[in-house]
Amino acid sequence: xxxxxxxxxxxxxxxxxxxxxxxxxxxxxxxxxxxxxxxxxxxxxxxxxxxxxxxxxxxxxxxxxxxxxxxxxxxxxxxxxxxxxxxxxxxxxxxxxxxxxxxxxxxxxxxxxxxxxxxxxxxxxxxxxxxxxxxxxxxxxxxxxxxxxxxxxxxxxxxxxxxxxxxxxxxxxxxxxxxxxxxxxxxxxxxxxxxxxxxxxxxxxxxxxxxxxxxxxxxxxxxxxxxxxxxxxxxxxxxxxxxxxxxxxxxxxxxxxx
Amino acid sequence: xxxxxxxxxxxxxxxxxxxxxxxxxxxxxxxxxxxxxxxxxxxxxxxxxxxxxxxxxxxxxxxxxxxxxxxxxxxxxxxxxxxxxxxxxxxxxxxxxxxxxxxxxxxxxxxxxxxxxxxxxxxxxxxxxxxxxxxxxxxxxxxxxxxxxxxxxxxxxxxxxxxxxxxxxxxxxxxxxxxxxxxxxxxxxxxxxxxxxxxxxxxxxxxxxxxxxxxxxxxxxxxxxxxxxxxxxxxxxxxxxxxxxxxxxxxxxxxxxxxxxxxxxxxxxxxxxxxxxxxxxxxxxxxxxxxxxxxxxxxxxxxxxxxxxxxxxxxxxxxxxxxxxxxxxxxxxxxxxxxxxxxxxxxxxxxxxxxxxxxxxxxxxxxxxxxxxxxxxxxxxxxxxxxxxxxxxxxxxxxxxxxxxxxxxxxxxxxxxxxxxxxxxxxxxxxxxxxxxxxxxxxxxxxxxxxxxxxxxxxxxxxxxx
Numbered sequence: 104x105x106x107x108x109x110x111x112x113x114x115x116x117x118x119x120x121x122x123x124x125x126x127x128x129x130x131x132x133x134x135x136x137x138x139x140x141x142x143x144x145x146x147x148x149x150x151x152x153x154x155x156x157x158x159x160x161x162x163x164x165x166x167x168x169x170x171x172x173x174x175x176x177x178x179x180x181x182x183x184x185x186x187x188x189x190x191x192x193x194x195x196x197x198x199x200x201x202x203x204x205x206x207x208x209x210x211x212x213x214x215x216x217x218x219x220x221x222x223x224x225x226x227x228x229x230x231x232x233x234x235x236x237x238x239x240x241x242x243x244x245x246x247x248x249x250x251x252x253x254x255x256x257x258x259x260x261x262x263x264x265x266x267x268x269x270x271x272x273x274x275x276x277x278x279x280x281x282x283x284x285x286x287x288x289x290x291x292x293x294x295x296x297x298x299x300x301x302x303x304x305x306x307x308x309x310x311x312x313x314x315x316x317x318x319x320x321x322x323x324x325x326x327x328x329x330x331x332x333x334x335x336x337x338x339x340x341x342x343x344x345x346x347x348x349x350x351x352x353x354x355x356x357x358x359x360x361x
Numbered sequence: 362x363x364x365x366x367x368x369x370x371x372x373x374x375x376x377x378x379x380x381x382x383x384x385x386x387x388x389x390x391x392x393x394x395x396x397x398x399x400x401x402x403x404x405x406x407x408x409x410x411x412x413x414x415x416x417x418x419x420x421x422x423x424x425x426x427x428x429x430x431x432x433x434x435x436x437x438x439x440x441x442x443x444x445x446x447x448x449x450x451x452x453x454x455x456x457x458x459x460x461x462x463x464x465x466x467x468x469x470x471x472x473x474x475x476x477x478x479x480x481x482x483x484x485x486x487x488x489x490x491x492x493x494x495x496x497x498x499x500x501x502x503x504x505x506x507x508x509x510x511x512x513x514x515x516x517x518x519x520x521x522x523x524x525x526x527x528x529x530x531x532x533x534x535x536x537x538x539x540x541x542x543x544x545x546x547x548x549x550x551x552x553x554x555x556x557x558x559x560x561x562x563x564x565x566x567x568x569x570x571x572x573x574x575x576x577x578x579x580x581x582x583x584x585x586x587x588x589x590x591x592x593x594x595x596x597x598x599x600x601x602x603x604x605x606x607x608x609x610x611x612x613x614x615x616x617x618x619x620x621x622x623x624x625x626x627x628x629x630x631x632x633x634x635x636x637x638x639x640x641x642x643x644x645x646x647x648x649x650x651x652x653x654x655x656x657x658x659x660x661x662x663x664x665x666x667x668x669x670x671x672x673x674x675x676x677x678x679x680x681x682x683x684x685x686x687x688x689x690x691x692x693x694x695x696x697x698x699x700x701x702x703x704x705x706x707x708x709x710x711x712x713x714x715x716x717x718x719x720x721x722x723x724x725x726x727x728x729x730x731x732x733x734x735x736x737x738x739x740x741x742x743x744x745x746x747x748x749x750x751x752x753x754x755x756x757x758x759x760x761x762x763x764x765x766x767x768x769x770x771x772x773x774x775x776x777x778x779x780x781x782x783x784x785x786x787x788x789x790x791x792x793x794x795x796x797x798x799x800x801x802x803x804x805x806x807x808x809x810x811x812x813x814x815x816x817x818x819x820x821x822x823x824x825x826x827x
Contacts, residue, residue: 153761162791186791187826189388204602205654213490213517217604219654219717229762331761346421348470348479351534352604353597357468358386358418358425 128247128263131281136242138286139316140172144345147318148184149337151230156330164188167359171345178350182359188228192355201241208355215352224273231324231333236304244268245277252283255290259283274301285309285317301328313342388827389413396820399799406555406818408433412463421470425485432458435553436509443577443638445551446561464488464522481529486522489541491595491608492664493652497731497752499666499709500608500648503543503593505615509552511813512771513782513800521547535599544590546583548641549615559812560619563680564637570683573633578622580639583613608648608666613641618673618702623687623695633683635695642704644671658717665710672707674735675743690741706736713752723762727754749774763788767798771810778804778811795823 126134147168154161164186171178176197183191192208194215206215224233245265253260260280267274275298280290287309293302306319322335348354392410410431417424436457439449466485473479489503496516506519524545531537551557568575583589591612598605617639626632650664678691678701686692691701713729731750738746751774756767769782784798799819804811 164791184386185388185826187788187794187824189826211515211517212495213488214493215604216493217602217652217654217660219656219658219660225718225722346470346472347534348472348481348531351531353529353531353537354470354481358416358423360418360420360423 126249126261128249128265129242131249131261131263132242132245132247132265132279135281135286135288139318140170140177141313141316141342142172143313144343145170145312145316145318145340146343146345147337147340149320149335149339152334152336153230154332154334156325156332162186169345169349169359171347171350173347173350180349180355180359190356194350194352194355196350201243203241206352206355210356213356215355217352231302231326231329231331232335236324250278253280255280258289260289272296282309282317287317287319289319295328302326310340312340316342386417387413387415390824390826392822392824394820394822396818399801399817399819400815404435404555406433406435408436421472423468423470424466425468426465427463428460429463430458430460433509433553435555437552437554440551441577442579444561445548445580446554446557448554462486462522478531478533480531482527483529484526485524487525487527488517488520488522489525489527490517491593491606491648492650493604493606493662494650494664494711494713494729495662495715495727495752495754497711497729497750499664499711499731500606500610500646500650501664502610502615502646502666503541503591503612505547505549507550507552508556509550511556512780521550523547535597537595537597539595539597540592541594542590542592543612544587546585546589546591546613546641547615548580548582548617548639555816556813559806560675560680567635567680567683567686573635573683576634576636578636578638580617581641583641583643589613603651603653605651606649608646608650610644610646610648612644614644614671615641618642619675620700620702621691621695622700623692625696635683642671642673645669659714660716661712661714663710663712666708668707668709670704670706673702673704676701676703676741677743691743694741703739703742705738705742708732708734708736719755723758725754725756725758729753745775747775773804773809776805776808776811778808780810780813792827793823793825795821797821 149166151164151166152161165184167182167184169180176199178197179195181193183189190210194206194208196204198204205218207218208215224235226232227234227236245267248264248266250262250264253262260282263279263281265277265279273295275294275296278292278294279288281288287306288304289306289309291304292300295301303325305323306321308320309317310320312318318337318340320337320340323332325332348357349359389412394408396406398404408431410429413428415424415426434457437445437448438457438459441447441449464486466483466487468481468483471480490501491503492498492500498516501516504520504523507521508519510519523543525541525543527539527541529537529539564575564577567573591610593608593610593612596607618641619637620640622636622638624634646666646668648664648666652660652662654660676691676694678689679685687696694701709731711729711731713727715725715727717725719726729752731752733748735742735744735746751772752770754767754769756765758765765786767782767784767786771780772778780800780802782798782800784796786794786796788794797820799817801817802810802814804814806812806814
């Protein structure tokens with residue numbers, strides 16, 4: 104019986120391995136997008152450090168990020184917890200067609216404002232991360248190509264290139280390395296329309312925060328052209344039951360019991 | 362005993378600082394402001410405001426307390442009941458300073474696994490926000506406002522919290538029914554001796570007329586009875602990505618209606634008594650608002666309100682002299698035993714759009730058109746049957762949002778009254794910002810904005826967040 108079970112396990116591993124080899128770039132992107140989500144709830148707190156590389160001036164802000172997979176759709180709520188942006192809250196709710204409804208809550212306005220996010224390449228507030236980097240990406244917006252796998256820091260990674268379908272995109276392509284085990288994008292290069300690398304992304308310190316859920320505790324985005332860097336450093340990240348109400352636009356002004 | 366006490370204190374400190382019992386989040390803002398008038402009769406103004414905020418949430422319970430301390434060199438904290446632009450004690454330095462609960466409430470959510478999604482129960486002093494538009498919001502009428510800076514501060518900043526209890530029933534997370542009761546009435550607060558409306562000035566001028574006794578009588582506030590409390594309801598839903606609300610409000614208008622009373626001695630026309638008195642009237646509003654983000658960073662928003670009762674309009678008057686006043690429609694109505702005002706239904710609506718990147722990155726533009734329509738209009742009414750207002754904000758941010766230039770404008774089309782604000786703001790670090798700007802107000806002496814035309818000003822301010 105043991106032998107049969109062992110044989111089955113080996114067979115399963117082999118078939119998985121061969122399936123992994125057969126995955127297309129689009130399939131890898133699809134899986135990576137759906138992975139590391141929680142139907143229970145993910146709570147992360149941390150800091151965003153903005154750094155002007157020309158003057159070495161730094162500015163630090165704290166934030167809380169909530170994530171919830173609800174009916175297979177991603178919901179995310181992001182809130183600044185200090186600085187002049189304190190209590191500014193962003194809510195993203197994925198719709199069945201993959202598009203997203205986005206809201207911003209500003210204390211000075213007092214009610215949620217639906218915002219349009221078609222320009223996903225636009226920087227999120229004054230950081231170097233785009234709305235896309237913040238989870239606003241949609242795989243259908245790109246064409247994909249898989250390249251040969253690579254090892255980065257002794258970790259096996261998928262390598263894919265994605266090409267924007269939107270002709271007015273400011274990027275020609277993105278080169279992305281995704282950890283094969285964790286399904287976390289660990290590095291990316293953004294190429295301008297003239298083929299130069301203008302932005303890089305590096306994720307580090309990937310930790311398991313729940314069963315099958317891995318998150319990078321350090322994420323650095325560098326805008327080479329602007330000589331500016333944004334580092335997101337997680338202090339805590341955990342899977343916790345979250346109130347569905349936190350992803351309700353009518354409750355965006357409420358405190359979170361994180 | 363000492364040991365037990367020490368152990369208890371240590372346990373308490375350990376407990377409070379442990380992750381299981383996170384301490385309430387305390388933060389706030391300090392803002393300093395100084396302005397100087399550009400016209401000869403104007404005065405300088407200095408104010409300091411400090412807000413402290415305590416917010417805490419545990420499980421489904423949320424507690425919010427916002428405390429405000431402020432001092433404003435031209436503020437009136439002790440207004441006469443008859444004339445809110447006069448202070449009972451103008452020489453009292455401390456009448457310019459005050460500390461009050463800006464907002465304080467407890468909110469309790471209840472979530473359900475089946476049937477409806479959740480229920481929220483909120484009670485305390487609450488600042489409500491109804492509607493989707495900015496600045497000119499016909500349905501956002503639940504809270505009174507601090508008008509000591511007129512409309513120069515943002516609407517949300519001007520609002521005073523009201524004692525209220527609110528029940529929201531979320532059928533789904535995007536469909537809800539909400540009811541609110543406000544067992545308290547508070548009038549809009551003129552709050553300063555600067556922005557005095559033309560009507561008050563004209564009344565003061567008339568008081569020097571020989572033989573005419575003028576008086577401003579004490580305002581008539583709504584009865585403080587539970588049966589006279591205000592209440593409202595909202596039904597919110599999202600359809601085709603349009604967020605919409607149907608709104609209903611029954612309660613007292615925070616704006617006063619100034620009724621006039623004139624008695625003339627039939628034997629001596631030069632012996633007359635003229636009085637005005639502020640009344641606060643019961644109104645009923647049926648409203649609707651919507652918002653929808655479309656594409657290319659563009660979003661449209663709108664609000665519509667129909668006031669079925671409670672909106673009163675002055676009759677045409679000329680208060681240049683007693684004779685001209687008496688011969689005007691207003692005076693004739695007073696002489697006939699009327700009070701110089703007439704009640705009419707009114708429609709108010711605002712529609713507009715905002716775009717995040719107009720023509721170029723980081724150029725934000727917000728444009729709104731507001732119209733007010735008096736139903737069953739009579740020619741003797743001082744206001745126009747149709748009033749049109751344009752409101753816009755054009756803001757360009759640069760240096761990675763560290764610097765902003767903003768141009769806000771209000772153009773009252775009927776008589777081309779204009780109020781405009783040009784401001785430059787710079788963020789120093791993450792928590793501190795400084796700003797400098799100018800407010801220019803132009804228009805006729807009787808105009809909505811023009812009556813404050815002598816109060817053009819320049820200002821500087823600094824705000825720190827902690």
